[in-house]
Amino acid sequence: MERRSWVSSGLILFISFGLLAAESDPKGFTLSLKDAVQYAIENNREVLQARLELAKADSNLMKYEAKYSWRAISRAEIDQKKFPFNQNNIFTGTKTQTNTYSAGIEKLFTTGTYFKLEARSQRFDSNAFENPNQTPAGFTALGLPPLYTDSLSVTIAQDLLKNAFGANERNMEKILENQTEIMREQMEDQVASKVVSTLVDYWNYSVKESGFQTFEQLLKNTKNVRDLTIRKQGLGLSESFEVNQWNALLSQVEGQMAQATAEKEEARRKLIRSLNLPEDTVFQKTTPLSEVLPEKLDYQADIDYAYKHRADFRAIQRKKENAELAMKMAKNEALPSLKAAGTYGYQAQNTISPQNNYSDGRQGVLSYQYPVMQGSLDLSYPIMDKGVKVGIRDAEIQRRQVSLEEADLVKAVSDDVKTRIDILKASYRVMENAKRTEEESKKYYNGVLRSFQQGRFNALAVKNALDTLVQDQLSLVRAKVDYNINLHRYYVAKNALFEEYGVDRAKLLPENL
Secondary structure: HHHHHHHHHHHHHHHOOOOOOOOOOOHHHHHOOOHHHHHHHHHHHHHHHHHHHOOOOOHHHHHHHHHOOOEEEEEEEEEEEOOOOOOHHHOOOOEEEEEEEEEEEEEOOOOOOOOOOEEEEEEEEOOOOOOOOOOOOOOOOOOOOOOOEEEEEEEEEEEEEOHHHHHHHHHHHHHHHHHHHHHHHHHHHHHHHHHHHHHHHHHHHHHHEEEEEEEHHHHHHHHHHHHHHHHHOOOOOHHHHHHHHHHHHHHHHHHHHHHHHHHHHHHHHHHHHHHHHOOOEEEOOOOOOOOOOOOOOOHHHHHHHHOOOOOHHHHHHHHHHHHHHHHHHHHOOOOOEEEEEEEEEEEEEEOOOOOOOHHHHHHHHHHHOOOEEEEEEEEEHHHHHHHHHHHHHHHHHHHHHHHHHHHHHHHHHHHHHHHHHHHHHHHHHHHHHHHHHHHHHHHHHHHHHHHOOOOOHHHHHHHHHHHHHHHHHHHHHHHHHHHHHHHHHHHHOOOHHHHHHOOHHHHHHHOOO
């Protein structure tokens, strides 16, 4: 009777131990579900890589906008020429040198207007009339020192037809803005998916940990029952083949224990790698699992929400806009190119120095007495240009392709959301059934245990009842994990994961960039 009581106490202790008990290490690593999401965003390497890609989403747009930056410009030219002495070169000289230097700033505006402010300095030197052996009598006085010509001017150019006031530039900028948003939202969607994958790793570890603890206790309990059977055999209360049966069961559980140990360690390593934790991290307890079905699960409401927030559906809307902009740009290419340009400024000239052209208030550049005016009008028109026709054709093809893609995506998003809701409801029912099954198994086991204590059931009946309870408890853990996985996939399906956990999308960009 004492032995049966001792065995019963051991079995009851096993049940009370609990399959999901926390580790006793007070320094163990633990996170709430919300904290786990934030921790995955901040520490998971794959998530960090996706966030870095997210930071590059606007690279093409910024490179394009760089064309509108102010630029400092400068140029230096030297033109030196030598000629043989003949009658043609008496007045021009046999050696001339022209040095030209310019500096200024220029900018292209989003209206397609080109602006340039330039200062220009030119030094001209000729040996005409400087050689007395080659200069006719009376012309020696015409020999001059170097001539300095300086000017300040403003140039403005504008396309009036094909790219009227920067229409193509603005359309291209809008296309790149849309492409930037498409890439950004796609990367945010990838971040959400990787966060869920990290949570799955966390929950998978909880399953393996539960399995390990289960088989650990099952091994201990099997040994106790086997040892009790051996003692009963010595008293003549059991047969030797019963000991053989328990030895076989013990070997089976030892094999399961070894497998559970290996799987637990594998899951722990994967979780440590996933969360970017130190190798010696001890998990105090796993992330809590949600067991509540979201309120107001509604097909149409969730589908409408997905249409507004899903990255792929928002992307298709921007692709439609880009297709229309591409068509406008293609049609603009068929128009004539009419460019108007004008330059206006003032200049001065002397034989003293370039500085004198600015210091002389009466005849210098700033006296505004010698204006410089230039104007031009360039017209070109494509005749039978196949490139223009192909551009229009391709833009029309792109527009039709996007329309087909949108029609397919509307149905795909609707089906995806409906499927996720159906799977979520089904996994919730599975979880609820697993709870009831585990509760019934526990009641059955307790009944068998009481009968065993009273001598009406043998140890094998207790073992079978215990095996059933163990399997049902493991099934419950798996059902809870499956439900949580499907819950978070439901959030991802309508792009609501970050909103559910209060994650600011703007803070997904790395701060140090």
